[in-house]
Amino acid sequence: MSGRFCVILAAVFGFVGVALGAFGAHGLNGTEYLEKKYAAMEPKNVAGQMIPASVKYYNDFRTGVEYHMTHTLALLGCGVLLFRCRSRLIAGAAWCFVGGIVLFSGALYVLVILGPKWLGIPWGMVAPIGGTLQLIGWILLGAGAALLPISKETAD
Numbered sequence: 001m002s003g004r005f006c007v008i009l010a011a012v013f014g015f016v017g018v019a020l021g022a023f024g025a026h027g028l029n030g031t032e033y034l035e036k037k038y039a040a041m042e043p044k045n046v047a048g049q050m051i052p053a054s055v056k057y058y059n060d061f062r063t064g065v066e067y068h069m070t071h072t073l074a075l076l077g078c079g080v081l082l083f084r085c086r087s088r089l090i091a092g093a094a095w096c097f098v099g100g101i102v103l104f105s106g107a108l109y110v111l112v113i114l115g116p117k118w119l120g121i122p123w124g125m126v127a128p129i130g131g132t133l134q135l136i137g138w139i140l141l142g143a144g145a146a147l148l149p150i151s152k153e154t155a156d
Contacts, residue, residue: 001091006079009094013072013101020109021065024058028112034058037115057112064108071097071105071134078141081148089144096137104130 028034038053046056078094081087107126110118117123 001078001082001094003079003082003084006075006082006091006094009098010072010076010079013068013075013098017065017068017072017105020068024061024065028058028061034112060108061112064105064112067131067134068101068105071101071137074137074141075101081145085148087144087148089140089147093137093140093144096133096140100130100132100134100137102130103127104134106130 034054034057035052038057041053043050044053044056046059075094075097078090078097081090082094104127107123107130111123111127114123
């Protein structure tokens with residue numbers, strides 16, 4: 001992945017993340033959509049407290065947006081580093097962040113909006129795959145940064 005492509009992807013993911021955050025804040029929060037969708041579902045145990053399923057799933061959507069935006073910034077950082085120096089490790093980190101955003105945040109978006117088993121897929125089981133990719137991305141980013149050549153100008 002090139003630095004340019006990485007930054008372009010970060011811009012696209014950033015735009016989509018802000019749009020989905022706004023949708024969550026204004027289209028899901030305070031509306032009856034989630035209450036109706038999850039009305040028949042048992043309350044969920046979250047941190048030892050029983051809460052309505054609609055509240056749990058709204059919080060899941062917010063988590064998706066938070067991780068989406070955090071990893072968009074990580075992707076942007078990868079792009080900046082790739083402008084400086086080609087690195088397979090940093091390019092690999094960037095791809096992991098892309099996959100992590102799509103699979104982790106995307107799975108949470110689908111889970112909340114369309115339901116836990118839309119198209120017969122248990123979306124709650126897809127999210128950990130994306131989360132694992134995000135973890136691998138951070139490891140690759142750290143390893144890639146550690147191996148970047150240092151010039152006299154950037155040593156300080």
